[in-house]
Amino acid sequence: MKRICLGLWLLITIPVFAQNKMVVFQSDFGLKDGAVAAMKGVAMRVSPDLKLYDLTHEIPAYNIWEAAYRLEQTVPYWSEGTVFVSVIDPGVGTERKSVVLKTNTGQFIVTPDNGTLTLVAASLGIAAIREIDETVNRRKDSGKSYTFHGRDVYAYTAARLAAGTITFEQVGPPLPNRVVTIPFQQPVLENGLLKGNIAILDIQYGNIWTNIPAELFNQLKPAYGDNLHVSFFHNDKKVTVVDAPYSETFGAVAKGKPLAYLNSLMQLSFALNQDSFAEVHHIGSGSEWRVEISLSHKK
CATH class of the missing domain: 3.40.50.10790 (S-adenosyl-l-methionine hydroxide adenosyltransferase, N-terminal)
Incomplete structure (x- = not known):
């Protein structure tokens, strides 16, 4: 029994x-x-x-x-x-x-x-x-x-x-529990500077999706309207720098203007309202793309 x-x-x-x-x-x-x-x-x-x-x-x-x-x-x-x-x-x-x-x-x-x-x-x-x-x-x-x-x-x-x-x-013989990996920028916060990878483009709209989770971003204690100073890098070469307000919706900024927001996966992302951020600023995605972000609280 x-x-x-x-x-x-x-x-x-x-x-x-x-x-x-x-x-x-x-x-x-x-x-x-x-x-x-x-x-x-x-x-x-x-x-x-x-x-x-x-x-x-x-x-x-x-x-x-x-x-x-x-x-x-x-x-x-x-x-x-x-x-x-x-x-x-x-x-x-x-x-x-x-x-x-x-x-x-x-x-x-x-x-x-x-x-x-x-x-x-x-x-x-x-x-x-x-x-x-x-x-x-x-x-x-x-x-x-x-x-x-x-x-x-x-x-x-x-x-x-x-x-x-x-x-x-x-299926076949067991292998050690490890896989071939691609190196990329892990999301980190160092002395007020956020670093992360540009994981993918929201390709239909040209938005930029990073791998920086909301939990890490929130350690900066952002409020809607705060300005994010964002540097974009490809193979460690700076491509462009953009200032974007942290926004709840795309409509919070004028048409064609940049904004920062949390995407559907609750990761920090960047967009132009009704335009392609990726095309305008010549940004791609992948393991060789990364961002550095600092935040200025609104007065």
């Missing part, structure tokens, strides 16, 4: 991250040809019961950093057991490892270990990581294809995992 009770207690108290038959795809393939459809076709041949979704296929070609950002932006909103496929793979066919990472929150990410996991591994944590055993987890008769691992290895392995055809342990 004690053993039965202990077993029930373990089932109740230890989280079980079972696959849920959902696969979410991300790539830099675009939708102009059949590459995405081919990956989904491979998945559906594994199991027609799978539910297939798209994160995005508009990652700029070879842009591993943006792939890393989109995973961090999206993965936390999906339920445990969801399997993600991320194929931004400029090193396809080389010695980079093909892996499946299980996050501490129970999602799985199937991808080359080339920096794509930089952000999500840090924010969600690594429960475990395994290298894909291609002798088992590779589409049949694809062994001589070296340039489309997204179809032949990643989509196939993800579908088998999501469908429950294989367990996570059957």
